[in-house]
Amino acid sequence: MPLWKRNLFVCWFGMFVTGVGLSQIAPVLPLYIEHLGVDSTSLVAQLSGLAFGITYIVSAVFSPIWGHAADRIGRKPMLLRASLGMSVVIFCMGFAANVYVLIVLRLLQGAITGYSTACTTLIATQTDKEHAGFALGTLSTASVAGSLLGPTIGGLIEDQGGLRAVFYITGALVFVAFVTTLLFVKESFVREDKKAMSMREVWRSVPEKSLTVTLSVTFLIITLGLYTIEPIITVYVAQLTRDASHVALIAGLAFSASGLANIIAAPQLGRLSDKVGAHKVMLFALIAAGIFYIPQAFVTSPWQLMALRFLLGLTLGGLNPSVNTLVKKITPGALTGRVFGFTISAGYLGVFGGAVLGGQIAGWFGIRYVFFVTSALLLLNAVWVYFKVYRRLGGNEIIRKDEVHEN
Template sequence: MPYWKALVWFLTITSVFMSASYTMLVPFLPMYLIDELGVAQSDVNIWSGLIFSISFLISAIMAPIWGALSDKKSHKAMAVRAAACLAISYVWGGFVQTPWELFAMRSFQGFSAGLWPACLAIMTSTAPREKMGWCLGLMQDGSTAGGVFGPLIGGVLAEVFGMRASFYFAGAALGLIALGLIVFIKGGEQKKVVKTVEKKKSGGSMKLLKVPVIQRMLFAAAVVQLAVMLVQPVLPLYIAELQGSMDNIVMVSGIVFSVVGISGVFAAPMWGRLGTNIGYRWALYVALLGGGIFGVVQAIPGEITPFVIWRFVGGIFFAGIFPAINALFAENTLPSERGRIYGLSYAAQQIGSVAGPILGGLMATYWSNSIVVMAHGFVMILLVIMLYLKRPKNQDPGSGETINVESDSAEETKTA
C-alpha cells in the first residue's frame, strides 16, 4: 500500500478519536459545573459562556502561530505537541475542583490547539493532487463520525463511571494519538517537497492574506462556522417547542444533533470525488447552496419529525463545505505554506465559534428560536452568492484540474 494511502486511513482514525474526545465532554460541561464543581444553577449560564469562549479566543490567537512554526520546523512535531498537550488538558479536567480551575484548563486547551490543522498540512503535503479531494473528504468523514459517537460515549461513561471518567478517557485517546503520530508519521515530511526555490517564493502569513482566493476561503470558513454555532444555543429549546414538552429533551436533542453527522458520514467521500471531477470551487458552491436552502426549509415545519428529516438532508450538503475549502487552500498554497494556511483557517473558524452563539442568543431573545434556525440557512445562501460574484474570471471553474499556485496567486493579486 502506498504511504499516502496508509496515511489517510491513519489520519482518519485520528480524526475519529480527536472529534469524539471533544464531543464526549463539551455537551456535558454545564452539568459538570453543577454536579461536580458546585456551581449554582442560576450562575451556570455565565460560567458555561466563559468556559466555552475562552478556549476559542485563545486558539484563534495561537493557531496561526503554531501553523507558522509547523512550516518552519515540522508538521509532525506540531501535531505531536498538540496531541500531547490536549491529552494533558483532558486529564487535568478530570481533577479540577472549582470552576476557575476548569476555566484555566480550557485556557490551556485553547493554547494547545493545532492538531487538526497540522493533520491537514501533513495530508495535503503527502497526498497526490488528484487524490486530495478524496483524502480530505475521508478525514472529514472521520471527524463527523467522531462527532456523532462522542456524545453517546460520553453519556454512557458519565452514567456508569461518573462524569470525570469522560475526561480521563479523552486524555487516554489523545495520548494514543500522540504515540501513533510519533511512530507512524515520517519525520520531516514537508522537507521532501519544499525545494529551495519554493522557500524563496513562500511568504509569511501576511503574504498569504493578500491573496484574494485565500481571503475568500478564510472568510467562508469563519462565516460557515458562525452559521453552525448560531443555532447551537437555541436548538434544544426549539426542539422542545416542536415536541411540545421538555420530556427526554437531552436524549431527543442528542438524536437531532447526530442526524447531521450521520448523513455527513455517508456523504463526505462523495463530495471529495465531486470536487475532483467538477472543481472544488463549484463543489463548494453546490454544498453551500444546498446547506443554506435546507437550513431555511428546516425552520418551516411545526413538528419534530419533518424537522429531523430536513436536517438530515441538509447534513448531506454540509458535509461538502469544509473539504472543498481545505482543498482550495491546498491548491492555492505551496507545500511549505500548508501549516500556516490551515492555522489561519482554524483561527477564522474559532472567531465564528465565538460570534455565532452570542449572535444566536441575541436573536432568540428579541425574535424567536425559529428565526435563528432560519437565519443560519440564509447566512450560507448569502455567502455562496457573495463567493460566486467574487469568483475569479480567468480560470476554467469546472475543469477539476489543479490550479498552478504561483501563477494563480500572482494573477489574482493583480486583478484584486
C-alpha cells in the first residue's frame, strides 16, 4: 500500500473519532448537567449552551497556533499530542464532580484540539498532486461524519450504558486513534531552520490573500449552513410526526443522513475535482446545496426530510474537499499548516455560529425560515465564489501556480 494511502486511512479514523469526541456530548449534555446537580431548567439550558459552544470557540483560537507548530516541528507530533490529550480530557469528563469542572474540561478540550489541522496538513503535503483531490475529499468525510454521527452515537451509548459511559467509551476510542497514529503514520518532514514568523509576517507571505480569505469564508458558510438545523431538528421532526415515542431517534437519523451521503460522495467528487478543477466542483456544489435547502421547509413527513438531507449531503461532499484542495494549491508548503489552521478555525466558528443562528431564526420567525435563510447564505456565497474564484481560475491558471509551491 502506498504511504499516502496508509496515512490517509489512519488519519481518517483519527479524525472520525475526534469528530465524535467533539460532538457526542450534544444529546447528553443537558441530562449530564442535571445529573451533576443543576435543578433549574433555565440554568441547565444556559450552562448547556456554554459547555457546548466553549469548545468550538477555543478550538477556533488554538487551531492556527497548532497549525504553526505543525509547520515548525512536524505534523505527526501534533497528531500524537492532540489525540493523547483529548483522550485523557474526554475520559476525565466522566469523573466530573460538578458542572464547573465539566465546563473547564470542555475548555481544555478545545485548547488541546488540533488533530484535524495536523491531519489535513499531513495529507496535503505528503500526497502527490494527482491524488490530492481524492485524498483530501476522503479525509474531509471523517470530521463531517464524526460531527454528524456523534450526537446519535452519544445518544445510543447513553441509552445502553449511562451518561458517564459516553465519556469513557469516547475517550478510549480517541486513545486507539493515538496508538494507531503512533504505530502507522509515517512522515518525511524536514524542518526549515528559519526564524519563526509572526502572524503578520505569515499573512504577508501568503501569495493569494484574496483567494485565501474567500476560501476561509466559504468554509465558514458551509459549516454554518450544515449546523443551523441542529438546534431545531428535533422540534421540527416532532411537528412532522404523530408518533412521539421515537422523535429523538428519527431526528438523529435525519441529521445524520447528510453525513452518510457526504461519506459516499466526497471521495468521488474529490476525484472529479482532480480532473475538471476544484473551483468548478465547489461552485456547482454550492448552488445545488442552496437549492436543496428550500424544499426542506415544505416537507410533510420526517422521511421526506431525511431524503432531502441525504441529497444535501451529496452536494456538501463536493465542498470541503474543494476548499482544502484549492488551499493546498495556492499555499507554499512551509505555510500549509498555518493556513489550514485558519480555514479549520473558520469551520469551528461555523459550527458555533450555525447552532446559534438556527436557534435564533426559529425562535423569532419559525422553523421553516431556518431553511430559507441558510439557502440564501449558500447562494450568496456561490455568487461571491463565482466572481472571486471561478472566473479567475476558469483557465486552470491555479495549476501553473501550484507547480511553484509544490514540495
